[in-house]
Amino acid sequence: METQKELTAAQAVVRGLCPRCRTGQVFSGPAYGRKRQLMLETCPHCGLRYEREPGYFYVAMFVSYALIVAELVAACIAAYILFGNTENPWVYTGVALVVGVGLSPVNFRYSRLILLHWLTPGLSYEPELASKSSNPAAKP
Ligand SMILES: [Zn+2]
Numbered sequence: 001m002e003t004q005k006e007l008t009a010a011q012a013v014v015r016g017l018c019p020r021c022r023t024g025q026v027f028s029g030p031a032y033g034r035k036r037q038l039m040l041e042t043c044p045h046c047g048l049r050y051e052r053e054p055g056y057f058y059v060a061m062f063v064s065y066a067l068i069v070a071e072l073v074a075a076c077i078a079a080y081i082l083f084g085n086t087e088n089p090w091v092y093t094g095v096a097l098v099v100g101v102g103l104s105p106v107n108f109r110y111s112r113l114i115l116l117h118w119l120t121p122g123l124s125y126e127p128e129l130a131s132k133s134s135n136p137a138a139k140p
Contacts, residue, residue: 009117009125016109019117021046021129026113031105039112046129050116057112059119064111068100071107075099 007015007022018024024045029035042049051057079095116123 012125013110013113013117016113018043018046018048018050019120019123020048020126022125023130024048026050026116027109031109037105037109046126046132048123050112052120052123057115060111060115063114063119064107067107067111068103071099071103072096 007017009019009022012019012022016026018026021043024043025040026043027037027039029037031037039050041051075095076092079091083091
């Protein structure tokens, strides 16, 4: 069995885990699926409150913006390679719509996870919390 202590920050982001204990989930439900994706208020393992202050996740919009720009540039380059030098603007419009709408659940999830893991000052991994049993009141 893999222990949670071995996870790097990047692995914790990919798996959607808490930035402090890297054990508890940040979201309930998958990015895609029948069940709605909801962000939990606190970590179910260590009790960390994810929204540090009101409006905290507005910063995630800028992370999401950077993600969608990178995705659109990559998708449009791929479309250029696949479809050749077409002058039909609907090719790129269609690609941009499919990529933008299709990846919006992923951008929502990972912009918040990137914000929590790498862009929040004073919030760091505490390995001793990963090994402790679940206790939400331990260190809110
Ligand atoms: Zn936690």
